[in-house]
């Protein structure tokens with residue numbers, strides 16, 4: 001959030017995401033050195049796919065956003081994120097460059113105007129595929145006002161059963177599959193066959209933390225049982241979602257398959 005709504009710049013924040021699915025990253029003495037100045041304290045780690053937020057004014061940030069579900073780094077950065085765009089650098093504890101980012105507020109060049117003082121945050125898209133942070137096309141305005149510091153841009157829907165785009169997929173299912181409930185989606189489930197094997201595949205939101213799933217089968221669409229499947233290793237798709245697939249043995253009789261999505265209730 002480089003240009004919060006209003007004249008006050010104290011609600012600026014910057015968020016780091018660990019894009020590894022397996023590695024924890026130790027941020028001890030990692031620093032921002034250009035644009036803003038900040039050094040991470042000893043022992044701060046980001047788990048795989050985890051996020052950490054650094055505020056310009058920690059107290060103002062907490063008063064506005066709270067701290068639920070947010071890993072907020074100690075202290076605050078000094079200086080500000082320029083409202084006209086600038087270059088910022090993140091370096092490791094030896095001073096070697098990790099990431100340099102040049103952002104802009106230039107709408108004519110495609111930078112999102114809603115993130116320039118109108119309430120949205122500047123949000124990297126398709127972040128797991130490491131888009132260039134220097135290109136306007138890599139960024140969008142956050143989906144909701146104020147952004148979602150500490151969380152992915154796509155939040156779990158308040159009403160799981162709504163179907164705003166009328167495509168037949170409920171909001172919670174779209175959240176699970178990583179599709180939008182604000183634009184119609186095609187059936188995310190695909191079945192392909194090769195020799196005697198059927199492969200069931202679908203895309204999945206990579207940032208799910210409170211949902212599980214399994215595949216079920218039925219011969220009559222009335223009685224469903226867990227299917228015997230061989231799950232393949234998930235892959236990262238070009239669209240930034242996870243590609244899940246499972247092999248099922250071909251059957252002599254007509255068989256239906258479905259993905260059952262289970263929301264863990266805390």
Ligand SMILES: [Ca+2]
Nearest residue numbers: 002081082083
């Ligand atoms: Ca600013």
Ligand SMILES: [Ca+2]
Nearest residue numbers: 163167169181
């Ligand atoms: Ca829908």
